Amino acid sequence: MEKPKANLEVFASTLLELAHQDPNLLVVTSDSRGSGKLAPFGKAVPGQIVEVGIAEQNLVGVAAGLAAAGKTVFAVSPACFVTARSLEQIKNDICYSDRPVKVVGISAGVSYGALGSTHHSLHDFAALRAIHNVTIVAPADSFETREAVLAAAKIDEPVYLRFGKKAMPHLSRPAEEFELGKASLIRQGSALTFIASGETVAPASDAAELLAKEGVECRVLSMHTIKPLDEAAVLSAASETGGVITVEEHSVHGGLGEACAALLLQAGKCVPFKIVGFPDEYTVTGGQVEIFKHYGIDGPGLANMARSVLPKR
Numbered sequence: 001m002e003k004p005k006a007n008l009e010v011f012a013s014t015l016l017e018l019a020h021q022d023p024n025l026l027v028v029t030s031d032s033r034g035s036g037k038l039a040p041f042g043k044a045v046p047g048q049i050v051e052v053g054i055a056e057q058n059l060v061g062v063a064a065g066l067a068a069a070g071k072t073v074f075a076v077s078p079a080c081f082v083t084a085r086s087l088e089q090i091k092n093d094i095c096y097s098d099r100p101v102k103v104v105g106i107s108a109g110v111s112y113g114a115l116g117s118t119h120h121s122l123h124d125f126a127a128l129r130a131i132h133n134v135t136i137v138a139p140a141d142s143f144e145t146r147e148a149v150l151a152a153a154k155i156d157e158p159v160y161l162r163f164g165k166k167a168m169p170h171l172s173r174p175a176e177e178f179e180l181g182k183a184s185l186i187r188q189g190s191a192l193t194f195i196a197s198g199e200t201v202a203p204a205s206d207a208a209e210l211l212a213k214e215g216v217e218c219r220v221l222s223m224h225t226i227k228p229l230d231e232a233a234v235l236s237a238a239s240e241t242g243g244v245i246t247v248e249e250h251s252v253h254g255g256l257g258e259a260c261a262a263l264l265l266q267a268g269k270c271v272p273f274k275i276v277g278f279p280d281e282y283t284v285t286g287g288q289v290e291i292f293k294h295y296g297i298d299g300p301g302l303a304n305m306a307r308s309v310l311p312k313r
Contacts, residue, residue, distance in 0.1 A: 004167035008106050010145040011163055012037040015074060018153055019045045025153070026066055028052060030059040030077035038076065056081050060089035060103070067099040072153060079105025079121035079162055080112070087127055094158045095133040102152045102159045108138075109199065109249035110283060110291045111165040117282040121162075126254025128160050129227050135180060136226040138162040138198035138249075141171045144224050147178035155180070164199045164249070166288060171205060171222070181225045183233040189217035192272070192306055193237035196247035197223045197256050200276075203292065204247050206299030211306055218306065226256055234260050235267060243272035243309040247297060252277040272309045276302065 019025045019041065027041060027049045042049045050066075052058045056077050063075035075082070082105055083090070094101045105124060112119035128136050135157060139145040145163065152159045173186050186201060187208050194204035201222045208218040219241055221233055237244050244264070246257035257275030264271065276297060284294050292298050296305060 004169050005142050006037070006165055006167050007139055007142070007145045007163040008037045008165065010142045011104065011149055011161070012041055014146045014149040016041050016044055018149070019048050022072060023048070024070065025072045026050060026074070028059055028063045028066065028073060028075045030054060030056050030082065056085040057089050060086045060101070061093055063101045063103075064089070064093035064097060064099040067101045068097075072100075074102045074104055076104040076106060078112075078119070079108035079124055080119050083121060083124040083127055083160075090128070090134070091131050095131050098133060098158070100156045100158060102161060104161045104163065106163050107165050108162045109164055110288050113287045113291065114285045116285045120283055122249070122251045122278050122283065123254075124160070124162065125226050125248070125250050125256065129254060129259065134158045134160055135228065136160045136162070137180065137224055138226060139224050140184070140186075140196070140198060140201035140222040141168045143170065143176060144178060144184065144222065148180070148224065151178070151180050162198060164288070166199070168199065169202055171201060178224075181228045181230060183230040184222040184224060185219075186222050187218065187220040189219040190241050191216045191218050192243035192245065192309060193219040193221060193241045194245050194247060194302065194306075195221045195223050195234065195237060195256070195260060197226060198249055199288075200247040200249050200292075200297055203298045203302055207302035207306060210299055210303040216306070216310065223256060226259065229259050229263065231263055234263055235269065238264055238269040238271040243274075243306075245274045245276060245302070245305055245309060247276045247302060249292075249297070250277050252279060274305055274309055276305060
């Protein structure tokens, strides 16, 4: 069995492969060069990494300038800071100016656990979804992470990549296919559909396993691309299964759930529907697993949510 790896570890190793192939690829970091995962990159190709220090707005400005000069740029910083302190620079220097910078938010969601709400990034989908000209991606496992990095490096557009800290299981899927803007099918089923993103796909898959033991087969989709949303996959889930539950490591406001809800309502789809995420409060502190469990983002919690939806069919 393949040893689980953190998405950031896979990101860093994939990036190093690309850097060896392309001397124009640069990494700009904000107090992250010495981190355990990016340190090997800095040692191997020291001329292709720039450390700006604790200065996230400068990070984005420098990255945009380098991209304007023809470089392939990945700008790496903790998600909670780069999408809050640097929002204006992402909006204007990257998206409005159409600079193909790949902004990488690391330690996203509640990865920082006990450091509390100041270090949790539960706003980033909402903030960036409202900005034109940016693709938003939250991979679910090592396979999706590697494919997302490779895809992002190829496209001449702004991208936001979101990674957590913990080791991720390798999710089995009917076919190992990946395309930006197209959901990945993790599990087939007709009872209802879990549409999840990032590190919540594994708990959704766990819930589907539990429900399968009760004879309830659920579809599980990894909606790795939050924007542009795979509208066809969402509409098919609403038409072909008995309900939809969205799951995200994000506020229930402005993220994947609301994107799916808006799509279904405007398409006239009436289907049992629930958004699972973080409520409108300052989050509890603790480890990521503990926080997930507290908010029902684990196998048993999501299975219970599914049971509450199913009788309404």
